[in-house]
Amino acid sequence: MKNTRIRSIVVYLIATFFFVGITYFVYSFINNSQTWALQPINRHLSGDKISGGKILDRNSVILAQTINGKRVYNDDENVRKALLHTVGDGSVLIPTSIQSRFSTELFGYNFVTGFGAPKVANLSKDIKLTLDSSLCATALKSMGDKKGTVIVCNYLTGEVICMISTPTYDVNNRPNLSNESDDKYEGVYINRALSSSFTPGSVFKIITCAAALDYVDDIDKKQFLCKGEEVLDGEHITCLEHHGKLGLEKAMAKSCNIAFADIAIDVGKEKMLKKAEEMGFNKQYTIDGINIAKSQYNVDYASNADLGWSGIGQYNNTVNPMHMMMILEAIANDGEYVKPYIVKSIGEDSLFPSEKHTELKTKRMLSSQTAKKISDIMRYTIKSRYGDSMFPNMQMCAKTGTAEVGEEKLPHGWMVGFSQDKNFPFAFVVITENSGYGIKTAGPIAADVMKKVYKDYK
């Protein structure tokens, strides 16, 4: 009998197996309950038992709502397509979308009652965005079938009024996307405005310019010599034209590569990196709780020529469009930026306390003088190069960029800019992937969108 007693410990072994397993289950349940519950396979999300909150644009246009247990999106196909990445499509495929990020608020899910809270205590809330859906639709139309992104932002408040990412699709008419190699829908689930980083090309000259203003002595009087090509330690740096002698302002307006390569080399690795990091490179930003892709600047192992290339936005630099927006905000706003945001308020009309976006704290990125100077240089670029007819009455400052991304592919086109008029405090970032010269590809889109902004907001 004594033996049997001792040997009965074998039951403890199996019990331990069970307790370890059940503890693991409870642990993963606590950690993942939200992810598990908010899967698209969940019938509760589409069933009539749970009513999802509405998603509204800044003018209270309904972008998504639940009618008779079905998630219904905006009537306009263009609006649906333009806001796909922001609103989401009810699947988990666009993790940065509002429906994914704020599913707890929208569907009233919580860990304690699950979806089981009585209807009387409806926990679902409406979410109001800062976006202007008709502006987004305009941007999408201008974008045509190009891939890329358009962002327009109020640089005084941080409200993002336009954010689109292409390629996109219509939630109500979902294409067959199982064939992932399909070039037309490459990266379709990515919100390029938030989750991508692009080679900046000449728009990076804004950062190099800031470094020049802060670190190069007598930069105002300094003249650079462009012969169309320069050889550094046996490596070539080329310019599009033979610009001859020119100062910083003209170098920016004409986007002279030689001048900015020389500046980067003159400033040196350490100070270039310092300036870039001051301006938010290699740093993690979050927009409404969504981690955006980092912008990268890394010259640790760069040769002299590489450093030169980095000064003109080639080498291995990348820039996230939303981060670019923050840089523009700082330039436009005397060196300080407001973090952009898209969620204006949560649960305004519900019984429960609502959350409004209140954070309007500004952060300094540049000194006020430097910001002013860059702003003027960018204003000169528009006046001297493209003419104010492109952005009539807007006092626009801008920079274009054409980022080489490999031999076989067309370059990415960039255009970024903002208005100096603080009564029209808007900044824009336009990127078109693999399309050609920035001014020819991104330029017209920027002009279209900003004209619409001017019409509606001035």
Next chain:
Amino acid sequence: MSSIIELIIYSIHIVLPFMAFLIVYYNITSMWKNFRGNGPLVVLVNKITKEKIAVNYWENSIGRSKSCDIVLDGPTVSRDHAVMFRRDKGWFISDTNSKTGVLVNNKKINGCEQIYIDDIINIGGVPLLFKRADVIKNDDYVRLNKRKKSMPTVTLMMAVTIFQLLASLELCFVEGVFNYKPLIVFGLLSLIFWSYFIISKYIFKIVNFELETLGVFLSGIGIITLCGADIDSTYNQIIALALGMALFSFIIFFIKNPDRVVKFRIFIAVGAIGMLVLNLVLGTVKNGSQNWIMLGNISIQPSEFVKVAFILVGTSTLERLQTTKNLTEFIIFSVCCMGALFLMGDFGTACIFFVTFIIISFMRSGSIRTVILICSGAFIGGMMILKFKPYIMNRFSVWRHSWEHVNDMGYQQTRVMTYSASGGLLGIGLGKGSLKHIFASTSDLVFGMLCEEWGLILAIISVLCISLIALYGRHSSLKSRSTFYSIASCSAAGMLLFQMSLNVFGCTDILPLTGVTLPFISLGGSSMISVWGMLAFIKASDERTYAMRR
């Protein structure tokens, strides 16, 4: 108006987990409290040294070996000399193939003989006087009487009935309008429960009902869950519960005399294998495994009943253990059972049998080497099976990757996770779940349904309750009236625990999905009946079950 009803129903709903906790807590503590202290049953006095040897167990091995319950240091004492045990009629001593034999009152015994107080037993030259226990001062006995009284049985049973009433009421209002059917289910459930109580208490004179109360509590959760999903199969399940409780009583009666069962083991073994062979010949294939026999409209799963037989065949009294030490017969029987299950394609049940087999062989032999040998043999065998039947590998391929197979191999597991999470801690409400529309939701995936509809708290309480029943089985086996009950109880406990693990972890993708039932709760008549058989083994191991009735 409707929202007031909704609020009332929801408040009932959130009361349920707390009631469940109290029911389990008070039943378990009451079960644990009522144990006998550590006092001896009788005493042997060594006539030469005057040493008093306490006889603590109902079955005691006597010999020179350190592993014996009573160690004697005589010149001619064999390693395992004799077994002294208590049965209904009194105390017996049995010579377990010793070299020098056992003398009672100077007469050499042949096999087994009854002994009386003041008899002199001579074992290998050591004369022992058989005395009552009161020659040793019994502190424990005093402690036993001082103990606080535990919650009365009837109160606990009432609590279960109220719990079931509230749950049924919640179910009546699922569609917003009153539906009387769940109350019929409740009525039948209570009828079975309380008639069992009356019959057992007044006819069989049974005094403890905690184990049965917990059994009915768990079965009730299963039946009410089922009632919210598919009311028609609920009635069959209730009949199965009644049959299960009948089997429970029958087994307790049947194994009252373990010596008799041990003698009949061969017939049980043959019967069990016969059932499995019949299954292989006449069986119907359902969901990939051929473990069903159709009898008219009723489908029976013979392997479930073989579980009960398996334990009956495997367990043994101490007397038998000491005389026949090899496991050959049991191994042959086990191989037959598991082989048949493999042929049926029921791998989950085969695993359960295998684990039970290991428990029984270890409890009988105590040899870790044998267990390791068996396990490595099984591992090689398993590898061979995987090699020759690659489709089994498919189950493993999706294991821990079910989110990558949301619409094929991982369909059930992902639904279980999504819907369990939908329930949160308190559950979405009885009958309101969505998991019930998924295939096998009320059997293989029932744990997910518990989480979704009753909430995580109640689901965890239920499985903890089953594991506590199993641990109680192990605990009560320490003082059983025979190793027969100890081994049976531990095997039943292990089997319950392992089967529950396979079910719970299978549907939540912690282990591969094997399609076994959750004891008490899953839909399945055969399974319900056999689980009550297991419970009978645990009940029988409690020494109070066969107490003298005064």
